[in-house]
Amino acid sequence: MDDMRRYATIGEHEINNTTTTDYPSNYRGFDDNWDFNRFIKNLKISIIRSEENEIEFDLIGVDCSLANAFRRILISEVPSMAIEKVFVNNNTSLFQDEFLAHRLDFPCGQDTIVFNLCVKCVKNKSASQETTLPEELYQNRMVYTKDLVWEPIGNHSDIFIDNPIKPVDDDILIAKLAVGQELDLQMHCVKGIGRDHAKFSPVSTASYRLLPQIELLEEVEGEDAELLQKCFSKGVIDIVDKSKGKRVAKVVNSRLDSGGRNVFRYPHLKDKVKMSLVKNHFIFTVESTGALPAHQLVSEAIEILIGKCRHFLGELEEYNKKSNST
Known part of the structure; x- marks a missing residue:
């Protein structure tokens, strides 16, 4: 009964007990009335890995509705800066104005107002006569985000004197130009949220999955142990030496499992393994676009x-x- 309340079981063709059922009077002998103090006691956040643009953490003791609400906020309600208006003064490249404007909808790291882009492709007079590489024959053939120039307005030059405003990444290709082609643009940035437009979303991915749990119901040894190890993601199953040179399978890290069901392909193995998911244990992975650190998001x-x-x-x-x- 407790397994039914806490776990979703993975079968060969379906996943059972996926819905939340621990509500009042549903199970005899269990007090499932909602209690604030008990909720606070069970709620845990454990940071597994934290980098500049990516963070992985566990959210434990909550319902999937709360976990999904948090994920949706990350995607569509955390504000960031992005280019909203593009004023095209001159565009002789192959890109149409509206297509070029869409390529410039990238996030910015500060409260910016205006960017300018003035680039013209010309022949490189100092290029070797033997070279055939376009990168050496022409100057400004490749237009990158590093070519955007911030135009300070008001007191912005004083506020950001030590850290001038610039695009998050300098090496994003905007366009390729031929000789004589020119781009003369002015861009205005505003603050917005992903619910209004995807360009304002500060995350490239924000996802969660339930914590896997794998249990061996019987001892698996020899060649079957090696076969069982191959059925799961790397690092989930290990083979250890027991007595008298006997090698058996052992679950070492269920967390690494990706949810595959390869074990059900083998009739002699599928009844020796129990696979389930912890209903109230969510593994979150958040990857930032770079405008803000992942932990700040x-x-x-x-x-x-x-x-x-x-x-x-x-x-x-x-x-x-x-x-x-x-």
């Missing part, structure tokens, strides 16, 4: 979620006041 998403809860409580309080007054 998570912190801002938490603040936004808290703000939503406060707004909801305020609406409830206002509703109760109106109900009592009538």
Whole structure:
């Protein structure tokens, strides 16, 4: 009964017990009434890996509705800066104006106002006569984000004197030009959220998966142990030496499993393994586009979620006041 409440079991053709069922009076002998103190006690956040643009952490003790709400906030409600308007003064490249504008919808790292792009492809007079490489024959043939020039307005030059505003990545290719072709653009950046346009989304990926759990119901040894090891992702199953040179399979890290069901292809192995997913244990992976560090995105998403809860409580309080007054 406890397994049914806590785990979703993976079968050969389906996944069972996927829905949340631990609500009041559903299971005899279990007190599933919602309790705030118990919720706080069970809620855990464990950071597994944190890098500049990527973070992996575990969110434990919550329902999937809360986990998904957090994921959606990361994707569509954490604000960032991106180019909103592109003023084309001159464009003699092969790219149409609207296509070029779409290629410039990348995020920016600071509260920017204006970028300028003035590039013209010309012949390289100092190029060797023997070379045939376009990169050596022409200057400004490849237009990159590093060619964008920030134009300070107001006191921005004083505020950002030590850290001038620039695109997050300098090596993003914008366009290729032929000799004589020219780009003269001015771009305005504004703050927005991914719900309005995908270019404002500060994450390239924000996903979660349930924690896998793998249990060996019987001892698997010899060639079967090696076959079992190949059925799972690398690092999930290890083969250890037991007594008298006996080699048996052992589960060492279920977390690494990718959810494959290869073990069900072998009739003599499929009944020796139990695969399940912990319903309230979510493994989050968040990758930033580079405008903000990944850990900062998570912190801002938490603040936004808290703000939503406060707004909801305020609406409830206002509703109760109106109900009592009538």
